[in-house]
Amino acid sequence: QVQLVESGGGSVQAGGSLTLSCTVSGYSYSSYCMGWFRQAPGKEREGVAGIGSDGSTKSADFVKGRFTISKDNVNNTLYLQMNTLKPEDTAMYYCVIVVAPCMTAIQALGALVDEYNYWGQGTQVTVSS
Numbered sequence: 001q002v003q004l005v006e007s008g009g010g011s012v013q014a015g016g017s018l019t020l021s022c023t024v025s026g027y028s029y030s031s032y033c034m035g036w037f038r039q040a041p042g043k044e045r046e047g048v049a050g051i052g053s054d055g056s057t058k059s060a061d062f063v064k065g066r067f068t069i070s071k072d073n074v075n076n077t078l079y080l081q082m083n084t085l086k087p088e089d090t091a092m093y094y095c096v097i098v099v100a101p102c103m104t105a106i107q108a109l110g111a112l113v114d115e116y117n118y119w120g121q122g123t124q125v126t127v128s129s
Contacts, residue, residue, distance in 0.1 A: 050108030
């Protein structure tokens with residue numbers, strides 16, 4: 001059974017930082033893309049950052065320079081370092097395994113919101129002004 005468990009969300013003031021973590025278990029493939037998407041109330045899901053099976057990373061333009069995605073392959077843990085947070089970053093953040101064939105971060109970022117992916121229960125990030 002595939003499980004993704006996110007943690008690290010919380011409430012911060014604008015300009016603050018948070019680091020999200022996601023531990024993965026039960027996924028039998030050794031090479032796959034992952035990433036983070038977010039969803040705010042009343043809004044559609046949007047891909048935030050992706051990491052390819054080749055190790056490449058890419059962030060969406062709206063978080064570029066502020067958010068960094070990384071992965072610890074030994075411990076099967078995905079991270080999202082979020083700096084200079086803004087109120088518009090307020091959302092539920094979800095860790096994702098991309099099920100479709102994927103190698104690069106660009107491919108990952110484009111596939112994060114696909115319905116057939118695996119994702120966790122989410123962790124809430126709230127940024128106040």
